[in-house]
Amino acid sequence: MPIGVPKVPYRIPGDEEATWVDLYNVMYRERTLFLGQEIRCEITNHITGLMVYLTASMASFILLGGEPTKRIAFPHARIMLHQPASAYYRARTPEFLLEVEELHKVREMITRVYALRTGKPFWVVSEDMERDVFMSADEAKAYGLSICRG
Structure with a gap:
């Protein structure tokens, strides 16, 4: 049964x-x-598919964290710069306000890191993060995200 x-x-x-x-x-x-079992070849693609959206949003930030002489973007790469976001779920107002406050802190920290590593003023990076900005490898190099094209 x-x-x-x-x-x-x-x-x-x-x-x-x-x-x-x-x-x-x-x-x-x-x-x-x-995960209720050992990670093996059969389920790695499923896990990768479930989690790839998380890394896609952090890719430019991860690229920026690399050693300045080692940041490479392949010619066909597209690099996206955008502000951090939170999943919208129904929460009571106090919980929601705490999440908004935390998201604001994260956004400010990420903007500071982008400004420091790219050499751009804080306000420029902040304005650029207001919307999704897609860059080619050459545009990312000009912006300061990558050093050279692979």
């Missing part, structure tokens, strides 16, 4: 009382990734 998916008590935002919800639904709502 199959057991099925375990259910756990969970208070859905907006509801007054907790209800029994399947475990996978709770993990999804809490933005949790649970």
Whole structure:
């Protein structure tokens, strides 16, 4: 006799009382990734597919963190510069305000790092981060993100 998916008590935002919800639904709502087996070749592509969006948003920041003489962007590369963002989920106002405050601190720290490493003024980097900016390898080099084209 199959057991099925375990259910756990969970208070859905907006509801007054907790209800029994399947475990996978709770993990999804809490933005949790649970690995229940050893990472092998068969599942690495699935994990990579799930997580690639996180690294795509941090790619220019990671590139910027490299040794100045080693920052290389291949000719066909596209580098995106944008402001940090948070997933929008329903939260009570105090929790939301704390998240906004933390996001503001992160944005300021990231902008300072970009300004320091690229040599651009803080206000220029801050304005550029207001929208998604896609750059070619040559444009990234001119901006100061990479040193040379690979």
